[in-house]
Amino acid sequence: MDLKQIITLHLDGLSNRNVGEALNISRNTVNTYMKLFQSCDYELEELLQMDSAHYGELFPSYTTIINDRYNELMLYFEKVTRHATTPGFTFLYHYNEYKQQVRSPYGYTQFMEHYNRKYAKIKGSMKLEHEAGNEVFIDFAGKKLHIYRT
Helix, strand or coil: CCHHHHHHHHHCCCCHHHHHHHHCCCHHHHHHHHHHHHHCCCCHHHHHCCCHHHHHHHCCCCCCCCCHHHHHHHHHHHHHHHHCCCCCCCHHHHHHHHHHHCCCCCCHHHHHHHHHHHCCCCCCCCCCCCCCCCCCCCCCCCCCCCCCCC
8 A cells, every 4th residue: 555645645635435435445454543643753754755675664563354264265266256256156155165165154245245355346347229119138047937838
């Protein structure tokens, strides 16, 4: 994360919530860094002039992401992505399977949050223009259609 961006946006008058939204990080993360900035011996303008190595000395980062629990989750996601295109795929099924396999599982919300961060979705859409009754568009996604005669 570029700490200079947090400082610059704060100096531009943005609230911590707006800084977080602009940088796609948590408001609480911004709050934490702002407290660190305020407790150090430098003004914000002075901090902007420093390089990244100096930031590393002043604000050593401690993260909970680089650990065995997170690594287990990332390994499990490789399996999930292999099955993601199969008909009937659900994240809830794979989450329940993951929960049974690991000693200290993440909750479902964090499971999905980490998955969506790792595999950001490319959202696409297309407008199909046609004359009503002239063409038929069929969506082949999902399970196969079964027709039963009675």
